[in-house]
Amino acid sequence: MGIRVPAMVLAVWLLPLQVSAQATGPSGQAMAQTCYVCHGPAGKSDGPIASLAGLPRDHIVRQMADFKADRRPGTIMNRIAKGYSDEQIAAIADFIATLK
Amino acid sequence: MTTTRRSLLKTAGAAAGLGVIGMPALAQGAAGKIVIVGAGFGGATTARYLKRANPALDVTVVERDDRYVTCPFSNYVIAGFRKLDDLTHSFDGLRKAGIKVVKGEATAIDTATRSVSLGDGTKHAYDRLVVSPGVDLSFTGVPGYSEAAAEKMPHAWKAGPQTLLLRRQLEAMPDGGTFILCAPANPFRCPPGPYERVSVVAWYLKTSKPKSKILVLDAKDVFSKQGLFQAAWESEFPGMVTWIAGKDGGKVESVDPASMTVKSGFGSETGAVINVIPPQRAGAIAHAAGLVGDNGWCPVDPMTFASTRAANVYVVGDAAVAGAMPKSGSSANTQGKVVAAAIVASLAGRTPGAPALFNICYSLVTPEYGISTTDVYQVSDKGITTTPNAGGVSVRTPTTLNERKLEAEYTVNWYKSITADVWA
Numbered sequence: 001m002g003i004r005v006p007a008m009v010l011a012v013w014l015l016p017l018q019v020s021a022q023a024t025g026p027s028g029q030a031m032a033q034t035c036y037v038c039h040g041p042a043g044k045s046d047g048p049i050a051s052l053a054g055l056p057r058d059h060i061v062r063q064m065a066d067f068k069a070d071r072r073p074g075t076i077m078n079r080i081a082k083g084y085s086d087e088q089i090a091a092i093a094d095f096i097a098t099l100k
Numbered sequence: 101m102t103t104t105r106r107s108l109l110k111t112a113g114a115a116a117g118l119g120v121i122g123m124p125a126l127a128q129g130a131a132g133k134i135v136i137v138g139a140g141f142g143g144a145t146t147a148r149y150l151k152r153a154n155p156a157l158d159v160t161v162v163e164r165d166d167r168y169v170t171c172p173f174s175n176y177v178i179a180g181f182r183k184l185d186d187l188t189h190s191f192d193g194l195r196k197a198g199i200k201v202v203k204g205e206a207t208a209i210d211t212a213t214r215s216v217s218l219g220d221g222t223k224h225a226y227d228r229l230v231v232s233p234g235v236d237l238s239f240t241g242v243p244g245y246s247e248a249a250a251e252k253m254p255h256a257w258k259a260g261p262q263t264l265l266l267r268r269q270l271e272a273m274p275d276g277g278t279f280i281l282c283a284p285a286n287p288f289r290c291p292p293g294p295y296e297r298v299s300v301v302a303w304y305l306k307t308s309k310p311k312s313k314i315l316v317l318d319a320k321d322v323f324s325k326q327g328l329f330q331a332a333w334e335s336e337f338p339g340m341v342t343w344i345a346g347k348d349g350g351k352v353e354s355v356d357p358a359s360m361t362v363k364s365g366f367g368s369e370t371g372a373v374i375n376v377i378p379p380q381r382a383g384a385i386a387h388a389a390g391l392v393g394d395n396g397w398c399p400v401d402p403m404t405f406a407s408t409r410a411a412n413v414y415v416v417g418d419a420a421v422a423g424a425m426p427k428s429g430s431s432a433n434t435q436g437k438v439v440a441a442a443i444v445a446s447l448a449g450r451t452p453g454a455p456a457l458f459n460i461c462y463s464l465v466t467p468e469y470g471i472s473t474t475d476v477y478q479v480s481d482k483g484i485t486t487t488p489n490a491g492g493v494s495v496r497t498p499t500t501l502n503e504r505k506l507e508a509e510y511t512v513n514w515y516k517s518i519t520a521d522v523w524a
Contacts, residue, residue: 026456030441033149034434034458038510040517041524047513048506075494075503075510076460076472083458083476083490 028091031084035096043099053099060093130447131156132227135216137206137385139163139191141170141429142417143232144522145436146443147199153444160200160224162216163191168523171290172429173515174259178267179300181467187259189523206233209389211410228443231391231398231407232417232432233383235289238396241379242282243354252357253374256297257289269373270301275309277372280362282352283318287397288380289418289427291324292473296463297375299329302337303466315371316343317364318350324426325463325473325493332465352376382419389413397421402484404442404452405435414439422457423484425477431459433518455479462511470507 032043035052039045043052052060066072067081068089084092134150136143139161147159168189176182191201204218209229216224237255239246245253256266270279279301283294298316305312322345323329333341344350349365356363361370381387381396391398391409398415399408402423407413416439417432425431438455445452457477464470475491477484498504 024454026454030437030453030456033437034456036521037430037433037458037460037518038514041521045513046516046520048509049513049517073499073501075501075506076474079474079491080458080476081490083487 025085025088028088028093028095031088032092032095035092043096052096055096057093057097060096061089064089064093130449131158132443132447133158133225134160134228134230134443135224135226136161136230136232137216138232138234138383138417139165139168139194139201140232140234140417140432141518141522142234142432142436143230144168144191144194145433146230146232146414146416146439147194148197148522149437149440150443151197151199153440154447155198157444157447158200159198160202161191161194162202162204162206162218162224164203164205166203167191169259169263170429170515170519171257171259171293172518174256174263175293175297175300176464176467177259177263178256178270178297179304180267180271181300184259184263189519191523193524206385207388209385209410209413211389211413214412226412227447228412228414230414230416230439230443231386231389231419232415232436233385233419235380235418235427236383238379238381241284242352242376244357245355245376245378249355249357250376252360253355253376255377256375257293257377257380266373266375270304273309273312273372276311277309278313278315278370279305279373279375280315280317280369280371281375282355282362282377283316283320283323283350284377284379285319285346285351287427288377290461291426291428292329292461292463294318294377295323295325295329296465298341298343299332299336299463299465302333302340306337306340312340312372314341315369316341316350317352317362317366317369318344319346319352320350321345321347324461325471327496328471328493329463329465331496332469332471336465336469380418382415386415386419391415391419393421395421402479403455404446405439405455406442414443423477424475424486425457425459425484426461428459428461429518430461430514431457433522434458457484460514462507462514464508464511465504466508468508469504470509470511471504472507472510 039052045051064081067077147161170187173187207219208217214226254262254266256262344366353363393399398419400415400420405414416435418427442452460474462472471494473493476487
């Protein structure tokens with residue numbers, strides 16, 4: 001296997017790599033840490049703002065996507081979610097899911 | 101586990117200068133001595149996130165006060181629904197995190213020998229220096245104003261005795277008196293701050309001295325969350341607040357504390373209580389160390405907040421020129437995290453990752469009525485800019501979600517969260 005790789009397969013295989021190389025934005029951790037300003041240190045909030053620590057990754061991705069598309073009403077998260085690409089949201093969620 | 105790990109790290113920290121190898125902390129990055137000037141939002145955040153990223157780092161914060169009193173929420177002390185104690189934060193949390201807190205005023209920085217001098221003559225050597233001095237008020241920026249005049253016409257733009265003075269004056273003001281607030285030109289600390297102050301003072305006057313008026317004399321033609329504030333003034337305190345834009349004569353020409361008058365293009369106005377918020381510049385140590393540009397603020401590399409004027413020096417918070425970011429506690433908090441990551445990378449000889457910069461400014465109009473402005477920032481060759489089609493201010497017309505009430509609750513939660521992140 002692998003002697004002759006059809007050009008199309010190769011192109012598809014290379015695509016994600018090219019995209020991630022172009023989008024060398026902030027790390028998931030760096031972006032997630034900016035959430036603490038409201039959601040509390042290490043994602044633990046003491047009050048009506050939701051704690052993030054302990055939330056499953058896919059839940060975070062879904063909520064952010066819903067805020068971004070205005071499917072979920074909110075006061076401020078709709079405005080904030082629109083500031084991140086889907087890839088960035090996934091990276092943020094990956095990191096937040098590690099918070100205990 | 102915690103105790104073992106902590107004591108191990110303490111040993112690593114103490115021995116770091118001797119080049120101990122194989123300690124787990126050292127695997128995370130190279131050790132080094134970092135001195136931070138200022139234990140406010142920017143400085144204290146940087147200290148905590150440095151220590152968190154690499155516990156082996158030797159982190160010293162130089163701070164002139166025993167405690168930090170936040171400007172955020174000080175407007176609520178002026179309006180009478182918060183106490184100054186609620187806004188006062190000790191440095192015990194920093195110390196518990198293994199950060200040294202040295203009381204003193206940084207008076208000089210020698211960037212050649214990498215040393216900070218304090219007022220008492222002591223010197224602190226550093227590998228990397230973080231300067232987070234906040235703002236100094238430019239008393240000469242308003243003719244007739246001075247530090248002495250501020251005892252009669254408070255600025256209350258540094259939380260503490262000035263905050264309490266303005267509170268006492270408002271309490272003593274007779275019903276039917278005029279409160280005059282003089283707002284400065286951009287840039288200044290906390291862009292929505294003067295207008296939040298007008299709002300919560302109006303709330304206090306409406307309930308306690310309803311015949312009173314508020315006159316805002318502004319050097320600017322536009323201000324932060326303007327549409328939301330002006331709509332709220334109209335709906336919550338009809339007829340009480342008059343705002344005069346700079347183009348309509350709002351720019352103050354001079355003040356006279358003896359006669360309690362303010363002269364502007366709008367005329368000569370006498371107030372029962374006068375709040376003069378003067379122009380501002382980067383804190384004195386930034387000037388003494390040559391870190392400021394012609395505009396009185398510190399230019400930095402937007403990727404790392406490294407000073408463009410001195411090697412191994414970073415400037416964070418209000419003193420820095422941070423493109424589209426406002427001078428706010430939230431800005432300083434996210435900048436501090438960027439600086440911490442940049443220093444850890446720099447000590448390890450690595451290129452730091454891209455910075456994640458964000459801001460949120462909540463304001464209360466009344467204790468039950470909150471509004472916000474927020475932005476996610478991008479860093480490019482154009483500097484720090486807002487992400488298009490994102491961020492911005494609260495919804496103009498509230499829905500059944502009851503946004504104003506929710507954002508009032510979130511304002512209080514934001515304060516708890518950010519101050520815990522910085523000082524707890």
